[in-house]
Amino acid sequence: xxxxxxxxxxxxxxxxxxxxxxxxxxxxxxxxxxxxxxxxxxxxxxxxxxxxxxxxxxxxxx
Amino acid sequence: xxxxxxxxxxxxxxxxxxxxxxxxxxxxxxxxxxxxxxxxxxxxxxxxxxxxxxxxxxxxxxxxxxxxxxxxxxxxxxxxxxxxxxxxxxxxxxxxxxxxxxxxxxxxxxxxxxxxxxxxxxxxxxxxxxxxxxxxxxxxxxxxxxxxxxxxxxxxxxxxxxxxxxxxxxxxxxxxxxxxxxxxxxxxxxxxxxxxxxxxxxxxxxxxxxxxxxxxxxxxxxxxxxxxxxxxxxxxxxxxxxxxxxxxxxxxxxxxxxxxxxxxxxxxxxxxxxxxxxxxxxxxxxxxxxxxxxxxxxxxxxxxxxxxxxxxxxxxxxxxxxxxxxxxxxxxxxxxxxxxxxxxxxxxxxxxxxxxxxxx
Numbered sequence: 522x523x524x525x526x527x528x529x530x531x532x533x534x535x536x537x538x539x540x541x542x543x544x545x546x547x548x549x550x551x552x553x554x555x556x557x558x559x560x561x562x563x564x565x566x567x568x569x570x571x572x573x574x575x576x577x578x579x580x581x582x583x
Numbered sequence: 584x585x586x587x588x589x590x591x592x593x594x595x596x597x598x599x600x601x602x603x604x605x606x607x608x609x610x611x612x613x614x615x616x617x618x619x620x621x622x623x624x625x626x627x628x629x630x631x632x633x634x635x636x637x638x639x640x641x642x643x644x645x646x647x648x649x650x651x652x653x654x655x656x657x658x659x660x661x662x663x664x665x666x667x668x669x670x671x672x673x674x675x676x677x678x679x680x681x682x683x684x685x686x687x688x689x690x691x692x693x694x695x696x697x698x699x700x701x702x703x704x705x706x707x708x709x710x711x712x713x714x715x716x717x718x719x720x721x722x723x724x725x726x727x728x729x730x731x732x733x734x735x736x737x738x739x740x741x742x743x744x745x746x747x748x749x750x751x752x753x754x755x756x757x758x759x760x761x762x763x764x765x766x767x768x769x770x771x772x773x774x775x776x777x778x779x780x781x782x783x784x785x786x787x788x789x790x791x792x793x794x795x796x797x798x799x800x801x802x803x804x805x806x807x808x809x810x811x812x813x814x815x816x817x818x819x820x821x822x823x824x825x826x827x828x829x830x831x832x833x834x835x836x837x838x839x840x841x842x843x844x845x846x847x848x849x850x851x852x853x854x855x856x857x858x859x860x861x862x863x864x865x866x867x868x869x870x871x872x873x874x875x876x877x878x879x880x881x882x883x884x885x886x887x888x889x890x891x892x893x894x895x896x897x898x899x900x901x902x903x904x905x906x907x908x909x910x911x912x913x914x915x916x917x918x919x920x921x922x923x924x925x926x927x928x929x930x931x932x933x934x935x936x937x938x939x940x941x942x943x
């Protein structure tokens with residue numbers, strides 16, 4: 522996800538404001554935040570990696 | 584393409600850890616900051632066979648490749664051990680491509696130690712070393728700063744350009760006339776760095792295709808990156824150990840998302856860099872035309888990993904992390920200096936961009 526964000530931002534930086542209206546990269550800039558939040562995915566994944574891969578103690582779960 | 588270590592490569596990693604376990608390199612790093620001379624690890628390197636990692640079997644070298652060399656320096660990086668391989672191994676790699684000579688065996692055994700002096704052009708900067716021919720032979724002129732492992736090296740392998748702007752490499756002994764090696768103090772006292780000054784120094788031209796001379800630079804960057812990867816891994820391990828033990832507000836601090844996510848970001852960058860190490864190791868053997876891209880990418884990725892890991896490790900440890908007694912500060916010094924060596928993180932990033940644009 523972070524790589525897609527960075528790539529889209531770079532493409533629009535190079536293309537200028539017109540690129541935000543562009544069908545390809547402009548669309549990505551608008552669509553990516555929604556994709557990232559689909560399921561709070563990134564934060565959950567970081568929790569999972571921290572707990573399962575690094576063996577860190579879990580947050581208290583109610 | 585399977586990105587996993589072979590059994591032999593795993594044993595090599597274990598052997599490196601074993602060889603270094605007998606030295607207390609972290610205590611030595613701290614003592615070096617207080618002015619003590621860092622103990623030489625060259626004898627350890629010789630015993631373990633590291634000087635000849637990239638040298639051919641006919642000179643009793645191990646005939647291994649960039650991946651194995653990166654594994655060895657990664658192990659060194661974990662414990663901030665500098666065995667002077669970043670200067671020596673790229674120099675031997677270039678000599679191995681330049682025809683047979685008696686020196687190959689001396690370098691492979693470690694009887695003689697070499698250092699790469701990279702005076703090639705770099706992006707917008709002209710070459711730091713220029714070679715010209717006169718009736719006496721080949722002569723080198725120039726000045727290269729912050730040369731890794733130059734102090735005490737018996738042999739210098741110098742890269743630069745000839746008067747027509749064609750990349751070249753040459754060999755000379757450190758005691759040759761016209762050669763000045765001025766050791767420099769460094770922010771990270773585990774390093775051995777010098778300014779190398781060449782004043783019409785006579786040298787022996789190395790028979791290499793011009794396009795291959797830069798291989799030494801790329802290999803040195805890959806090794807510096809792999810070493811940084813090791814250090815980053817050590818920072819992560821220490822920070823995780825602390826996060827599991829330290830209790831604040833009733834629970835281990837590693838249970839708080841802010842700390843956990845910080846550590847996971849370290850993992851993300853480290854694993855990214857590790858993938859790039861595999862890429863570079865594979866390219867060295869199987870796709871040499873991509874080695875320049877891969878090697879420079881290793882330095883960019885691993886540099887990012889160590890920069891983050893060295894800082895965040897201090898923060899996870901809290902106030903004590905920033906104190907003199909704590910090891911975190913030694914890794915921080917390693918990070919701050921490493922990102923500015925061998926062309927720096929920027930030089931490597933420029934090289935990645937150039938390779939990508941060239942291939943486009």
